[in-house]
Amino acid sequence: MPEFPYARLRRFPDVEAPNLQAWDATDELLVAAALADAGERRIDGSAIAVIGDGYGALTLPLIAAGFTGVRVHQDLVTGRRALARNAEEVGLAGFAPHELDAGLLDGVRLVLLQLAKGLAELEEISDAIARWAAPEVVLLAGGRVKHMTLAQNEVLGRCFERVQPQRAERKSRLIVASVPLAVRADPPFPVSSTHAEFGLTLCAHGGAFAGDRVDIGTRVLLGVMRERAAELTALAGRDGFTAVDLGCGTGALAASLALAAPAARIIATDRSAAAVRSARATMEANGVADRVTVTLDDAGSEIPDGSVDLVLLNPPFHLGASVHEGAGRRLIDAAARMLRPGGEVWTVFNSHLDHRRALAAAVGETEQLTRTPKFTVTRSVWR
Numbered sequence: 001m002p003e004f005p006y007a008r009l010r011r012f013p014d015v016e017a018p019n020l021q022a023w024d025a026t027d028e029l030l031v032a033a034a035l036a037d038a039g040e041r042r043i044d045g046s047a048i049a050v051i052g053d054g055y056g057a058l059t060l061p062l063i064a065a066g067f068t069g070v071r072v073h074q075d076l077v078t079g080r081r082a083l084a085r086n087a088e089e090v091g092l093a094g095f096a097p098h099e100l101d102a103g104l105l106d107g108v109r110l111v112l113l114q115l116a117k118g119l120a121e122l123e124e125i126s127d128a129i130a131r132w133a134a135p136e137v138v139l140l141a142g143g144r145v146k147h148m149t150l151a152q153n154e155v156l157g158r159c160f161e162r163v164q165p166q167r168a169e170r171k172s173r174l175i176v177a178s179v180p181l182a183v184r185a186d187p188p189f190p191v192s193s194t195h196a197e198f199g200l201t202l203c204a205h206g207g208a209f210a211g212d213r214v215d216i217g218t219r220v221l222l223g224v225m226r227e228r229a230a231e232l233t234a235l236a237g238r239d240g241f242t243a244v245d246l247g248c249g250t251g252a253l254a255a256s257l258a259l260a261a262p263a264a265r266i267i268a269t270d271r272s273a274a275a276v277r278s279a280r281a282t283m284e285a286n287g288v289a290d291r292v293t294v295t296l297d298d299a300g301s302e303i304p305d306g307s308v309d310l311v312l313l314n315p316p317f318h319l320g321a322s323v324h325e326g327a328g329r330r331l332i333d334a335a336a337r338m339l340r341p342g343g344e345v346w347t348v349f350n351s352h353l354d355h356r357r358a359l360a361a362a363v364g365e366t367e368q369l370t371r372t373p374k375f376t377v378t379r380s381v382w383r
């Protein structure tokens with residue numbers, strides 16, 4: 001079989017940079033192990049599921065090897081768009097996108113998984129496989145050795161009787177899990193917590209940022225929003241006022257604004273499906289679901305230019321496992337694009353990042369509203 005042309009895969013529309021690649025050795029190990037297992041156990045494409053494929057480096061080599069009907073779940077809409085684009089680029093079709101649900105896993109006998117960074121995400125995925133896949137399912141989970149921990153084996157061990165870590169190869173390692181255990185009747189996610197100090201309940205699926213806790217940066221921005229409630233109410237009084245929680249995670253900022261400004265039209269948007277499901281549950285839990293629209297989108301790409309009065313922004317500073325300023329810059333540029341004249345962005349970020357300069361360049365005049373040893377909150381006004 002000819003080598004799969006991995007080098008033709010791109011991350012686009014995700015951030016691209018010389019030190020960021022669209023595939024890694026784990027993808028190649030997972031595919032090789034999956035082809036061997038599928039051949040041995042005579043599994044066809046329709047009984048294979050792929051979870052956590054970054055940009056297509058798991059799914060497309062399987063299709064290229066003749067396995068059609070493979071089911072795929074990717075949390076990030078950027079990954080979904082990249083997979084679709086890469087499939088077209090290399091001329092392959094025949095996979096079926098799914099959410100993390102029974103439709104993804106029903107009758108599945110082989111699962112390939114790029115291990116998630118967070119244990120809660122792994123817990124939700126392991127539970128889903130044990131709950132919905134065929135009893136003879138084999139899970140091939142892989143990661144870069146430097147990001148793997150024994151706690152991952154423990155999480156897998158709660159859902160599978162056999163968990164067998166393999167020898168590391170090219171700085172990656174596979175774990176083979178099989179014999180799914182009985183799961184409890186109700187799925188373990190979403191979890192939820194009430195935060196009395198903010199008058200908020202947060203709901204979280206496994207992959208959502210900070211789980212059902214209030215992240216420390218979010219906490220600082222929520223504090224500023226509370227102190228400056230009068231300014232927010234004045235802004236919200238503008239004709240046709242629209243606010244966006246850009247990169248909403250579990251939706252803490254959107255829910256808080258909706259509670260403080262009952263007439264506001266609010267869009268909460270994130271590129272992660274787990275975040276979107278969590279934010280929807282958060283809006284329900286706080287009784288504001290009728291006023292906050294939650295969307296799965298990349299950097300609010302579906303929000304028209306010049307249509308927004310207020311953007312609340314707690315930008316990411318990670319891209320996958322690597323720290324990269326490009327992640328936050330992308331959302332700053334997006335905020336600038338969607339603002340109306342006189343519109344504002346309220347941003348919280350790690351004080352060591354140079355976001356203030358980026359905000360001033362992309363949006364306009366930027367003032368500091370508060371600064372703690374770790375976090376800075378700024379207000380930028382669209383020029």
Ligand SMILES: C[S@@+](CC[C@H](N)C(=O)[O-])C[C@H]1O[C@@H](n2cnc3c(N)ncnc32)[C@H](O)[C@@H]1O
Nearest residue numbers: 209218247248249270271272298299314315316
């Ligand atoms: C630091 S968290 C903030 C979450 C929430 N706003 C809060 O304050 O708790 C950043 C969020 O941005 C999301 N994100 C990162 N890149 C994005 C993109 N290109 N488009 C939309 N959301 C993105 C992440 O999925 C994550 O939920």
